[in-house]
Amino acid sequence: MSRSPVWHPFHQHGLGEPIPLVERAEGALLHTADGRAVVDAISSWWVTTHGHNHPRIVAAIRQQAERLDQLIFAGWTHEPAEELARGLTAIMPPALEYVFFSDSGSTAVEVALKMALGFWANRGAARHRILVLEHSYHGDTIGAMSVGARGVFNRPYAPLLFAVDTIPFPAAGAEQATLDALEAACARGDAAAFIVEPLVLGAGGMLMYSPAILRQMREICSRHDVLFIADEVMTGWGRTGSLIACEQAGVVPDIMCLAKGLTGGSMPLAVTMASAPIYDAHLSTDRSRMFFHSSSFTANPIACAAANANLAIWREEPVLERVAALVAAEAKGMDALAAKHGLQNLRQCGSVIAADVPVADAGYLADLGPRMRDGFYARDVLLRPLGNTIYLMPPFCISEQQLTCIFTAIDEVLSEAL
Ligand SMILES: *Cc1c(COP(=O)(O)O)cnc(C)c1O
Numbered sequence: 001m002s003r004s005p006v007w008h009p010f011h012q013h014g015l016g017e018p019i020p021l022v023e024r025a026e027g028a029l030l031h032t033a034d035g036r037a038v039v040d041a042i043s044s045w046w047v048t049t050h051g052h053n054h055p056r057i058v059a060a061i062r063q064q065a066e067r068l069d070q071l072i073f074a075g076w077t078h079e080p081a082e083e084l085a086r087g088l089t090a091i092m093p094p095a096l097e098y099v100f101f102s103d104s105g106s107t108a109v110e111v112a113l114k115m116a117l118g119f120w121a122n123r124g125a126a127r128h129r130i131l132v133l134e135h136s137y138h139g140d141t142i143g144a145m146s147v148g149a150r151g152v153f154n155r156p157y158a159p160l161l162f163a164v165d166t167i168p169f170p171a172a173g174a175e176q177a178t179l180d181a182l183e184a185a186c187a188r189g190d191a192a193a194f195i196v197e198p199l200v201l202g203a204g205g206m207l208m209y210s211p212a213i214l215r216q217m218r219e220i221c222s223r224h225d226v227l228f229i230a231d232e233v234m235t236g237w238g239r240t241g242s243l244i245a246c247e248q249a250g251v252v253p254d255i256m257c258l259a260k261g262l263t264g265g266s267m268p269l270a271v272t273m274a275s276a277p278i279y280d281a282h283l284s285t286d287r288s289r290m291f292f293h294s295s296s297f298t299a300n301p302i303a304c305a306a307a308n309a310n311l312a313i314w315r316e317e318p319v320l321e322r323v324a325a326l327v328a329a330e331a332k333g334m335d336a337l338a339a340k341h342g343l344q345n346l347r348q349c350g351s352v353i354a355a356d357v358p359v360a361d362a363g364y365l366a367d368l369g370p371r372m373r374d375g376f377y378a379r380d381v382l383l384r385p386l387g388n389t390i391y392l393m394p395p396f397c398i399s400e401q402q403l404t405c406i407f408t409a410i411d412e413v414l415s416e417a418l
Helices: 055-065 079-091 107-120 142-146 157-158 177-186 212-224 245-249 275-283 301-316 319-340 368-378 401-416
Strands: 022-026 027-033 035-038 098-102 129-133 165-166 191-196 227-231 255-258 268-273 344-349 352-356 389-392
Touching: 027 142, 027 319, 035 401, 055 301, 055 389, 079 098, 079 301, 098 275, 107 142, 107 191, 107 227, 107 255, 107 268, 107 275, 129 389, 142 157, 165 177, 177 191, 177 212, 191 268, 212 227, 255 275, 319 344, 319 401, 368 401
Parallel strands: 129 165, 129 191, 191 227, 227 255
Antiparallel strands: 022 027, 027 035, 098 268, 255 268, 344 352, 352 389
């Protein structure tokens, strides 16, 4: 076979690692061209919530594709988008009254940042600094990288990244330092917004902090009129045990980003939800004050139909009960593995569970991660450790038997690796 012209993301082609070809999927299983059934333990990179090819979502996509495939969204509209906006405002915090569509988590973050800057600019206030949490990840476009952790992922692009104020991560026992730093940064008076991943910092290594801290961070921002942006791209749609993570802290953000599980993980779609003051700051008879952002596929009707089917599943099926059952099963399996192999920092927030393999070289580029990944794949499990951090984030439909396959694979791989 000749070499594929496909250039894969986050993949070093020079290492010649094999690239599995997947032909179809259902539930928590990926079926490869060479006849294997692989358990998708990370929801195809955190997107698949109810399971692959959920029949209701598939049917909605099929029906919408026959009716209206795509439409300019600047000044035009269609029922799937209207229905979705109504559905979202009905289940998300009531203060988030407006829904702006885009097509990926990174874009939803860019939109949130532009909304925050636009809000202050239209009010004639000189606030442009963005406050961020240490170890954050918000996407790979230039703006999203700017508000994320600096590291090997973005070193070549650093000259283009804008400056932000980084608030230390609220590690257990060091929370006061976080709150003090946030207070000081807010008090300077030039901060437009603080962007956070609520409760779980995903790509930063599945780092977790308490709802109480999230709530206190929100309160500090409110006190200083600094806009609070919740990036719920990964934490939304049940991952943390509630519809959105902010709910557990009683926090209502000014702006909230949703993507990944918005369509149940079936189609690329994102929204940035905003409170009335954000929308109103752009509301005028003056065209120069409108919100200047669009992309070709804004609110694509087929993607919106998939998201509407996701919302119907949330309304009509016991999604959070499924998550709760998964939470318990994951805890049991990982507890046993942590005890047997001396895994450190076992932590869980809803269906996201993680633990660190005790090794000296723990960096993202260390050899251990890819070696473990290959070991998991050899055992028909898709797991992709972040450095020395092994984590599970399976679709909610995963069976006990499939979970057992994952735990057995981790057990064997750790026995080999350690
Ligand atoms: C994945 C992710 C993003 C980026 O979403 P994409 O759809 O990959 O652009 C942003 N924020 C968080 C918290 C994420 O986990």
